[in-house]
Amino acid sequence: MPLDLNMNVLVVDDFLTMRRILKNILKQVGFKTMDEAEDGAQALDMIKNADPQFDLIIADWNMPKMTGIELLKAIRADPELKHLPVIMVTAEAQKSRVLEAVQAGVSNYIVKPFTADTVKTKLEQVFK
Amino acid sequence: MNAQLINPFIKATLNVLETMAFIKSKPQKPFLKKDNVAKGDVSSIIGLSGESKGTISITFTEPCILSIVSNMFGETMSELNHEVMDAVGEIANMVSGQARQALESEGKVLYAAVPTMIKGKDHTISHKTTAPIMAVPFQTDYGEFTIEVCFED
Numbered sequence: 001m002p003l004d005l006n007m008n009v010l011v012v013d014d015f016l017t018m019r020r021i022l023k024n025i026l027k028q029v030g031f032k033t034m035d036e037a038e039d040g041a042q043a044l045d046m047i048k049n050a051d052p053q054f055d056l057i058i059a060d061w062n063m064p065k066m067t068g069i070e071l072l073k074a075i076r077a078d079p080e081l082k083h084l085p086v087i088m089v090t091a092e093a094q095k096s097r098v099l100e101a102v103q104a105g106v107s108n109y110i111v112k113p114f115t116a117d118t119v120k121t122k123l124e125q126v127f128k
Numbered sequence: 129m130n131a132q133l134i135n136p137f138i139k140a141t142l143n144v145l146e147t148m149a150f151i152k153s154k155p156q157k158p159f160l161k162k163d164n165v166a167k168g169d170v171s172s173i174i175g176l177s178g179e180s181k182g183t184i185s186i187t188f189t190e191p192c193i194l195s196i197v198s199n200m201f202g203e204t205m206s207e208l209n210h211e212v213m214d215a216v217g218e219i220a221n222m223v224s225g226q227a228r229q230a231l232e233s234e235g236k237v238l239y240a241a242v243p244t245m246i247k248g249k250d251h252t253i254s255h256k257t258t259a260p261i262m263a264v265p266f267q268t269d270y271g272e273f274t275i276e277v278c279f280e281d
Contacts (some may be wrong), residue, residue, distance in 0.1 A: 020201055
């Protein structure tokens, strides 16, 4: 699926700083429709009830209530949602974490800190 | 505490601030901190566990953190409000993540707790252990900040 700037994007992070930085970068890239959630549980609820549906999820790992990896696993286990691209953005750069996310079916992985260019490149890798 | 343990935190701090806020900082001479009074106006503290137990903290002077967060957000921040406090926590989070990655590649696996944030003149920082506290001041064009690392071994 090619990158379409009309995609509906959901940014999930418990820190408003990161939600704000990511939304600023997504705006720079040209995305028009973005929403945000503070944890995995809120995100999953929003994803299931969204109209129009979300086309891309960008999620942190460490969050209260439901972590990013639990959110990813819930999305991949749901027949309606399993094809949804999920990019994880996290300060957890350890190999074991990256491996766990890959095994759970993550679409791409961004390690904090990151530049706007890194985010653009990772998006292009997902939407070729 | 092994003094070498501080190096990954220094490197991570430089990288996080340059990447996310486009601010270059210069580490000054590390010293052993004798009291628990913070060297600035706002701090974030993260407890670490795993192969050793400890805490890291980062304390900014007000002008310094306002400049850093203004750059991160792309808009001027003029007071220590909840948005700036949130950013202090996220900066500590990123420094901890980067430094732990470097330590893991040296065979030392550590896990981080959720950051807490404190503000106020002469606020205090309570490290988890009674081990010596290594502090490193940093200079930027916008003011000073200090990281503190305290590990049991």
